[in-house]
Amino acid sequence: MERIYADYFIETPFPLEKAAATLAGEQSSGTFVAVPGETEELKARFAARVESIEALEVVSTPSIPSEKLAPGKYQQARVRVSWSIENFGYNLPTLISTLQGNLYELTQFTGLKLMDLEVPDSYASHFRGPKFGVEGCRRLTGVEERPLIGTIIKPSIGMTPADTAEIVKALVEAGIDFIKDDELMSSAANSPFAERVSAIMAVINEYAERTGKKVMYAFNVSDELDAMLRNYETVVKAGGTCAMVSLNSVGLAGAKKICDQGALAIHGHRNGWGMLNRHPLLGIEFPAYQKLWRLAGVDQIHVNGIANKFWESDDSVVRSMEACGKPLLGGFSVLPVVSSGQWGGQAFETYRRVPTVDLLYMAGGGIMGHPGGPSDGVRALQQAWNGAVSGLSLEETADAYPEFGASVEKFGKK
Secondary structure (H helix, E strand, O other): OOEEEEEEEEEEOOOHHHHHHHHHHHOOOOOOOOOOOOOHHHHHHHOOEEEEEEEEEEEOOOOOOOOOOOOOOEEEEEEEEEEEHHHOOOOHHHHHHHHOHHHHHOOOOOEEEEEEEEOOOOHHHHOOOOOOHHHHHHHHHOOOOOOEEEEEOOOOOOOOHHHHHHHHHHHHHHOOOEEEOOOOOOOEOOEOHHHHHHHHHHHHHHHHHHHOOOOEEEEEOOOOHHHHHHHHHHHHHOOOOEEEEEHHHHHHHHHHHHHOOOOOEEEEEOOOHHHHHOOOOEEEOHHHHHHHHHHHOOOEEEOOOOOOOOOOOHHHHHHHHHHHHOOOOOOOOOEEEEOOOOOHHHHHHHHHHOOOOOOEEEOOHHHHOOOOOHHHHHHHHHHHHHHHHHOOOHHHHHHHOHHHHHHHHHHOOO
């Protein structure tokens, strides 16, 4: 029978073998003592297995304090555990309960993080995965051989549909490829969802009819399930090509239901990510996280950005981008969304660290705050990426392109 494998980074004051066995037991039979019915045959078929243990550093201070543990030494390690897929079949919520579940509450651990996972080939027959992914998003936007350039509507709250449509019109005329709602914006008193979709798509559709280029707008459909489906249909009927889902808010089942509709590319926003990942020994690491959302069918997923405004290091961003580029089940591609305090200046280090143009590069102030206006802001980002891919330095690109040069003057000295 096929198995799923999960890698954990753990910290424990207990012997590693004992702690690992507790992890495996809690996430399969769920008992800490022998109970009637737990036969050797049952355990052989259904119990989780500890596949490997790699001892790492010993520390004197627990990463996560525990009132139940006496002071001592705490061993860190990498542990690989596996489960038969008979335990949960092709049920993503139950899979999550198995891979994480009660693990974080166990006394035996002063640190535990899910680092990565491997699913068997049969999952490709039960999960469609992203319908659009990298190639589909390129096809919908008509963008080839360069990153998609995108931006975010700000302010996120307070503008009417007409106000928003005016900003969209300026961006569309500027040559933008992608625009998105902020994650805080869904349906507000001053901007009902259906009215906002109608006003924005009137601008996008008119531009598409006139020029042949249809800008992708990610409308935030996040809500309770029935309302999400209604929002989704509103976007489809208006001629939209993309819906945004706040992944951690709606959960795997909610996101999968939206992805399964199949008419729109799904932009996965990971707001709340720091809650899941910021502590080095608690939560989930991005390589595991993005695989779960790829199984659900998300086409685009946020990875933060180089020299970003948040806590995440450049090395972590690079690992996230690389994880998105690794094949999964023979075709579950996902488009990484680089964002957070970006302007054209970070394109050079981004491309040096991860030499690919298969990404959506998002800039808010880096476009809207350009001294020449949004048109020059869009051109500046395109110029930055052209320079980076061509092997030019930031300085050489600034000399070659006036719009990017103006960006360097404004943003590069902060």
